[in-house]
Amino acid sequence: MEKLIITVGITGSRITRQQTPYIPITPEEIARSGIEAWKAGASVLHIHVRDPQTGFGAQDYSIFKEVTDRIRGETDAILCLTTSGIPGKNLEFQERLVPLSLNPELVSFDAGSINMRENVFLNPPEFLEMLAKETLAKGIKPELEVFEVGMVQTCIRFMEKGLLRPPLHFQFVLGVLGGMPATAKSLLHLSEMIPGGSTWSVIGIGLGQLPMAVMAMAMGGHVRVGMEDNIYYSKGILTQSNAELVGRIVRMAKEFGREIATPSDARKILNLP
Numbered sequence: 161m162e163k164l165i166i167t168v169g170i171t172g173s174r175i176t177r178q179q180t181p182y183i184p185i186t187p188e189e190i191a192r193s194g195i196e197a198w199k200a201g202a203s204v205l206h207i208h209v210r211d212p213q214t215g216f217g218a219q220d221y222s223i224f225k226e227v228t229d230r231i232r233g234e235t236d237a238i239l240c241l242t243t244s245g246i247p248g249k250n251l252e253f254q255e256r257l258v259p260l261s262l263n264p265e266l267v268s269f270d271a272g273s274i275n276m277r278e279n280v281f282l283n284p285p286e287f288l289e290m291l292a293k294e295t296l297a298k299g300i301k302p303e304l305e306v307f308e309v310g311m312v313q314t315c316i317r318f319m320e321k322g323l324l325r326p327p328l329h330f331q332f333v334l335g336v337l338g339g340m341p342a343t344a345k346s347l348l349h350l351s352e353m354i355p356g357g358s359t360w361s362v363i364g365i366g367l368g369q370l371p372m373a374v375m376a377m378a379m380g381g382h383v384r385v386g387m388e389d390n391i392y393y394s395k396g397i398l399t400q401s402n403a404e405l406v407g408r409i410v411r412m413a414k415e416f417g418r419e420i421a422t423p424s425d426a427r428k429i430l431n432l433p
């Protein structure tokens with residue numbers, strides 16, 4: 161099996177300080193948490209930023225720049241910046257593309273719209289087309305976030321139209337309220353639907369994080385953990401850092417016999433330019 165790429169979703173835009181005191185909010189905290197996770201074995205850092213005053217998700221160029229500059233100054237990690245926008249705020253599409261101007265190696269590409277909790281997560285075809293064209297123009301690889309099975313078909317259709325360039329890289333997101341559940345059958349089905357030669361990783365939300373990670377490890381896929389997706393280390397026990405969640409996967413992978421990919425290994429596996 162290939163070496164294991166561990167991605168960490170550092171903070172997302174949804175979790176509040178009321179839910180956990182450990183969630184990174186300020187640019188300095190987000191960068192520090194990312195650097196610690198990289199030291200623990202994560203090769204890809206998936207980044208959202210927050211308004212330091214309110215703590216809510218933000219989409220400001222200057223905040224993204226501060227976070228990415230700090231991380232780039234201290235690590236060789238692969239940066240995967242979000243284009244998801246902010247839950248409940250229907251941002252202009254152009255605003256969601258702001259992180260691309262920081263030239264990350266990966267950006268998230270949410271491959272369709274979905275009812276998510278009390279909001280509609282809108283990713284209409286015109287937005288996806290705009291995003292796909294921008295990634296092609298800038299040489300950035302889209303990480304194809306798939307919440308349900310029809311989204312794989314959308315990605316294949318985009319590939320056939322020349323808007324996504326193979327080999328594709330999928331990030332299955334399982335256990336979101338409104339999406340496919342975090343089960344073995346979901347993961348197996350999705351992994352069998354993607355085009356040959358693609359790479360894939362999985363996000364299990366909440367309680368699904370560890371079981372999905374273990375399954376992906378055994379199936380030859382890759383793993384994302386982190387406080388964007390899950391704030392608990394075990395039942396009722398909050399995790400104190402992203403590095404703690406990464407460290408557990410590193411230990412388990414070693415026991416299992418899968419080597420951990422460094423960022424340069426991950427660049428080869430993901431076929432990054």
Ligand code: ZN
Binds near residue numbers: 208242268
């Ligand atoms: Zn995200």
